[in-house]
Structure formats: structure tokens, C-alpha cells
Amino acid sequence: MLELNIQSKEHDEARQGEALLLKNDLLINNSRKLYIESYGCQMNFADSEIVASILFDHGFETTGTFNDADVIFINTCSIRENAEQRVRKRLTDFKTAKSQNPGMIIGVLGCMAERLKSKFLDEEKLVDLVVGPDAYRDLPNLIGKVEEGSREVNVLLSREETYADISPVRLNSNGITAFISIMRGCDNMCSFCVVPFTRGRERSRSAESIVKEARDLFEAGYREVTLLGQNVDSYKYKADDKEDGAVISFADLLAMVADVDPLLRVRFSTSHPKDLTDDVLYTIAKYSNICNSIHLPVQSGSSRVLDLMNRTYTREWYIDRINAIRKIVPNCGISTDIISGFCTETEQDHEDTLSIIDLVQFDYAYMFTYSERPGTLAAKRFEDDVPEETKKRRLTEIVNKQRSYSLKRLESQVGKTHKVLIEGFSKRSDQDFCGRNDQNAMVVFPVVDSYKIGDYVTVIGETCTSATLIGKIIE
Ligand code: SAH
Ligand code: SF4
Ligand code: F3S
Numbered sequence: 001m002l003e004l005n006i007q008s009k010e011h012d013e014a015r016q017g018e019a020l021l022l023k024n025d026l027l028i029n030n031s032r033k034l035y036i037e038s039y040g041c042q043m044n045f046a047d048s049e050i051v052a053s054i055l056f057d058h059g060f061e062t063t064g065t066f067n068d069a070d071v072i073f074i075n076t077c078s079i080r081e082n083a084e085q086r087v088r089k090r091l092t093d094f095k096t097a098k099s100q101n102p103g104m105i106i107g108v109l110g111c112m113a114e115r116l117k118s119k120f121l122d123e124e125k126l127v128d129l130v131v132g133p134d135a136y137r138d139l140p141n142l143i144g145k146v147e148e149g150s151r152e153v154n155v156l157l158s159r160e161e162t163y164a165d166i167s168p169v170r171l172n173s174n175g176i177t178a179f180i181s182i183m184r185g186c187d188n189m190c191s192f193c194v195v196p197f198t199r200g201r202e203r204s205r206s207a208e209s210i211v212k213e214a215r216d217l218f219e220a221g222y223r224e225v226t227l228l229g230q231n232v233d234s235y236k237y238k239a240d241d242k243e244d245g246a247v248i249s250f251a252d253l254l255a256m257v258a259d260v261d262p263l264l265r266v267r268f269s270t271s272h273p274k275d276l277t278d279d280v281l282y283t284i285a286k287y288s289n290i291c292n293s294i295h296l297p298v299q300s301g302s303s304r305v306l307d308l309m310n311r312t313y314t315r316e317w318y319i320d321r322i323n324a325i326r327k328i329v330p331n332c333g334i335s336t337d338i339i340s341g342f343c344t345e346t347e348q349d350h351e352d353t354l355s356i357i358d359l360v361q362f363d364y365a366y367m368f369t370y371s372e373r374p375g376t377l378a379a380k381r382f383e384d385d386v387p388e389e390t391k392k393r394r395l396t397e398i399v400n401k402q403r404s405y406s407l408k409r410l411e412s413q414v415g416k417t418h419k420v421l422i423e424g425f426s427k428r429s430d431q432d433f434c435g436r437n438d439q440n441a442m443v444v445f446p447v448v449d450s451y452k453i454g455d456y457v458t459v460i461g462e463t464c465t466s467a468t469l470i471g472k473i474i475e
Contacts (some may be wrong), residue, residue, distance in 0.1 A: 030061040035069035040077025046179045049168030058140040071105045076112035078194045080371035095126040111198035118153045134158040157200035164209040183229035191310040191377035204237045207248045214260045224265040233275035251279040258287040266290045274313045281328040293440035297337035301356030302349035333363045333439030341391030342370045343382035350394045361405045410464035420459045443469045
């Protein structure tokens, strides 16, 4: 772990990836300035911390303002059409800055870079560099070539790269919670999804390097780690030096990270319903520092649609997994992702999605209308035939129903006590702390001077909104 003191700053959602000024006494020679902004999933944000680390070793420090940067990187997402539109819009701001400062280098990283490859250079004349998620070690070399006047593309995907040996430079950090990537890529081929094309084949990072990163974070004062992968339940790692053939599963890895220290909270994301094993559930139940919270994307409540989506489970299978969670980890928070209006979705399929929301009563959900992505199985095989207004109307029905359950769930927490890790001050007032409970609900409560950020406190819930529990510290 690099000992970096990262200054925190308020940021709005559209700029949540904006890198902040790093100050480090050791960085006397790091005179070139990198500005990096990230979009998309937590894995992309974690990758930006790898990129910052690689460039840190080549004389860069990060800056929070792009106008004075030598290099601007935008780490992009392709998951839905509007994610790509946001990136293109933001690029116009960077291009304006470059037209005033022609020496500035603009690089596009991440999933859009991988999807569009050299086409990006044809389409966006002021972009100098296009680099995919597995090629970040090549960045210093590519920057050198751009400085000599060329425009560069490296979008090679790898079957091995996990950046296991690179200590991420924590960006936007509260010094308490951090992400750890445990694997890369995805082998699942859900028909709607671009990720297997932009991130390549699934590979797991060495368990020792993950545990070491968790331990280093704990020793630097961090109190929560979230283990990241597109499908964490299929994590498997066999150490080269182990001759007994033993393979470390995700359940094993969870236990290894939880064993770092009882004061280190462990979260993880994302679980795939087809792979979530009872072993993982028993491990969660066994360790009090593994949070009782599972993100289990259902996508649709209709087995017919799930089949077309190539999710490889049925509605019944999903419900069976929910029942297993409820039995083995009682009081577990369960959240999900839902897509409305996938190809051929009927009113009956939509009703099935609404009824699975009634059945599970998710704590919260991320909900989207289907967006066809070029090159995916669905784009090749099926017609995107649900009209946009139908997709939107169905999404509204899904959102309204889910919102009522989010509120109901939090209302049921009022009057109960919660173990909360203080993560910082609330967005609205520095008179209030905020942090999350075991089930991943955001809790806000008045500051008490004897407690500080990074402490665990017991909070009693007094009232709530549909997204936040409000209470006070009782010990
Ligand atoms: N690996 C995770 C999800 C990664 S993408 C999993 O398997 O669950 C995050 C979410 O974006 C998905 O769960 C899905 O709900 C949504 N999503 C992915 N592709 C989409 C598309 N083409 N249109 C709309 N939503 C999409
Ligand atoms: Fe995409 Fe499916 Fe892989 Fe998730 S599991 S990243 S939805 S292909
Ligand atoms: Fe987006 Fe790529 Fe993540 S497409 S959701 S940034 S893996």
C-alpha cells in the first residue's frame, strides 16, 4: 500500500469518478498531472486506482481539475446506450480544454475503448489514446509515443492479467472503505450484456494477493472492504505452488479475508443466482464481520425471458436461492437488478417481474429499460421489439412497486438497533454522521464527540425515508 493522504471533496453524481488531489511527501518528483474520471461499475472505479498507481510510478500525481492536467483519462462504460452518451458529452468538455492547451493528452480507457477500438480515433479527432481494460500496464509507454506525435490504440484482452501485484492508489477515498478486485472478465454470455466482449474471459486473482491487500488496508486504518467481480461466486484460484490440487473457492476466500481482523467488515458484489452456493451462505452466517447483504440480480421474473436472456436459471431456481438465503442468513439484506422491456417481453412476463418483487420484497434495486448493445447475442438473434414507451411504463411500475418495499423494509428497522461503521459526515450536514448497517442500509445520526469516522457504533433507528434510516447513537 502506498501511504497517500487523499484530500476529500464533495462531488456530484455526474462527476463521481473525478480524481482528487494527492499529496504525498514522497512525491517530490511527481510533477506531471493526471486527471482521471470514471463511469460505470465499481470495477471501473477500482481500475482507475490501478491506472493512477501505474502512472504514479512514472512521475504523475493526480489533480482534481482537468484544465491544468497534462493527461486526461476518461474510464468509460458501455453497458447501456445512455452510459456511452454521457461519456461522449463529457469528452466535448475535455476537447475544449485541449484546444486551448494542445500539449494535453486525452485518453479513453475502459469498456467503450474496448468496444470501439480504433474507431474511436476516427470518430473523436482530439482523442490521442484508446486503451482497453487489460492493457493498462502499457500506458506509460503509450503516453511516450503520443508525446512523439502519434495516436495510439492498445485493446488487447488477456487471459491472465489481474494486476495482482499493483497496489491501487486510492482515489476519492474516505480512508475507511475500499474496493478490492478479486477477478476480471466474465464467461457468462447473458444475451443482453456487453461485458464479456469488453472485459474478456473470466480469471481469478491470487488469493494471497487479495488477502495481502485487505491486510494492508486494515493496517492503514480502513475498516471495510468490498470484494468485486462480475460473478464473485465463480471465483476459483489454485496456487501454483500447491501440489495437493486444492482450489480456493469464493467461500474459502471470504473466510480468509474475514480472518484478517474481526474489525474489518467484508462485503462483496456481484453474486449470480446460478452460482450462489449454500457454502457461501454458511460462511456469511459464521462470520459476524461478513455483512448480511447480498446483491443478487434477478433481471426478470419470467422464466421464458430469463431463458432468452441466457441467464441459465428459472424463476423457481431464483426463488429457491432466496429461500436458502432467508433460512441460512436470517435478516439478510437482498438487493437486485431488473431490466424492463427485453426482446419479446409480454404483459404477462412483466406481471411475473412485478410478482417476484412482491414475493422477495427486495431491500433496494437498480432498475433499467433494456438497451440493445451492438455485437451481443440478443442484438444478433432477437428483435428489440418492445416499444420505448412500453419499456418506460413498465419500468415506472417496477420502480413504484420497489420503492414501496424499500420504504417498508426501512420502516421495519425503526425501533431496532444497528451496528454501523461511521464512514463520514452526512451529505446534508456536518452535524450528522453517516454509515451503513449490516444489511447495507444507509444510516444517518447526529455526531457525538466521543466517536469518530472509522468507529463502530450502535444506532437505534427512529425514523426513515425510502433510502435512509435516521437514528441516534446509543453506544
Ligand atoms: N455481473 C452482474 C451485472 C453487471 S451489469 C450480473 O450478472 O448480475 C449491471 C446491470 O446492468 C445488470 O445486472 C443488468 O441489470 C444491467 N444491464 C446490463 N446490460 C444491459 C442492457 N443491455 N440494457 C439494460 N440493462 C442492462
Ligand atoms: Fe453481463 Fe451476465 Fe456477465 Fe453479469 S454475468 S457481467 S450480466 S454476462
Ligand atoms: Fe460498464 Fe464495463 Fe462495468 S460496460 S458496467 S464499466 S464492466
